[in-house]
Amino acid sequence: MSEAPSSPASTANTAHTAHTASAKKSSYNTPGQVIAASLVGTTIEFYDFYVYATAAALVFPSLFFPKGNDTVSLLSSFAVFGAAMVARPLGAIFFGHLGDRLGRKTTLVISLLTMGIATFIIGFLPTYHQIGLWAPFFLLILRLTQGFALGGEWSGAALVATENAPEDKRALYGTFPQLGAPIGFIIANGLFLIINFALPHPTSSVLQSEAFLSWGWRIPFIFSALMVAVGMWVRVKLNESETFKKAVEQDKVVKSPLADTFRYHFKEVVLGTFAMLATYVLFYLTTTWILSFGTTPTAKNGLGIPYTQFVLMQIIGVVFFAIFTLLSGPWADKVGRRTLLIWVTVGIIILGFLFPLFLDFGHGTPASVWAAEAFLIVGFIFMGITFGPMGAFLPEMFPTNVRYTGSAIAYNISSILGAALAPIIAVALWRAAGGSTWMVGVYLAVAAALTLVSLVLSQETKDAKYNDELSHE
DSSP states (O other), rough: OOOOOOOHHHHHHHHHHHHHHHHHHHHOOOOOHHHHHHHHHHHHHHHHHHHHHHHHHHHHHTTTOOOHHHHHHHHHHHHHHHHHHHHHHHHHHHHHHHHHOOOHHHHHHHHHHHHHHHHHHHOOOOHHHTTTTTTHHHHHHHHHHHHHHHHHHHHHHHHHHEEETGGGHHHHHHHHTTTTTHHHHHHHHHHHHHHHHSSSSSSSSSSOOOHHHHHHHHHHHHHHHHHHHHHHHHTOOOOOOOOHHHHHHOOOOOHHHHHHHHHOOOHHHHHHHHTTTHHHHHHHHIIIIHHHHHOOOGGSOOEEEEEEEHHHHHHHHHHHHHHHHHHHHHHHHOHHHHHHHHHHHHHHHHHHHHHHHHHHHSTTSSSHHHHHHHHHHHHHHHHHHHHTTTTHHHHHHHOOGGGGHHHHHHHHHHHIIIITHHHHHHHHHHHTTTOHHHHHHHHHHHHHHHHHHHHHHOOOOOOTTTTTOOOOO
């Protein structure tokens, strides 16, 4: 017996149901989209940031801050580097407001474009010898713009990753934006390394050639335009997270995310700020300050390692950073974010007191090179374990409708206390101790102790009602 033909109404209903299901399915982000959007964007943002950090230690002291005193020039360069950290909380407020009011996707596109434009323009700046004091002034403005943009980037990427993650894998997904830090570092410093090899100094491997100082250093800044184009393409294709859509549908988008955050979640902001402190200090000691310390001649109390060799040493260490960032996600999903962070913070405190053992003997000898490499590897392993879980831990401290603002403010206020001051304080302590690094190590240990206190006072967030919890209005 043959089937009765379908009625036009039945066919229309079936087609409508199929279309609705297809539209609903297409509104979700696939794991590949989530990983690409959170990883590619932060890689580019951190690349832009580290290109400046490398130049701040390597060429900017002589090109933009020539004072006739190496220490003063280096401190001036690091001061402008740190100025970006001051701008980051302002970016956190601005982009946090956009992210909690308009959505994660739009905000991420704007922050990436802002960062990319500022970095690109730096590549064309005239130097102090060409336009005088206008050179450091323009560099400062663009550096502040970089910091402003990065203030909104990290939280948005972390939210894209974790709000699209299975509940039992939020820490794992949260490590993908964190991977942008080591990958961006490797690309930025790798590119500087290639340029340095291509434009070597004719008599010394420690110094930079005239060609490098004239135009070679500009290439990494200009190259960022290509990376930004790729990142924009990835992020424009992204769908808004279902978690944020739910807040919109329930009319729970708050009018003033900043006011709501400080009114109801001030404690979490403070705890989150200090939870990040050791991470920031450790990272900028092992990337920015130590580049100056490692490449400074032994006669000036440095290690006297040629720039190209030392950057290769750093890149080896950063590979461990990337590996342990990924490993930290499953660990944090299993044992909890707080527990893992407490144990690694204790390790960072111990590392601080071991600085002289790694860095204060046999300068200029093969032993000092191996000891410095061991220090970098250990430091970056700890960095991966402490940085990885933060992609989930900080956002989980806040409900959906103030999550962007709350996590961004905590993350970026910590950048002032940690990252902005770390290279400056480290250089001052290193010089004050007559070339010894023991005071720099104590500085790291004190910062980690403050982080430990914050973690002890915090709550475990592993089982937070991440997709359903909403703040007061």
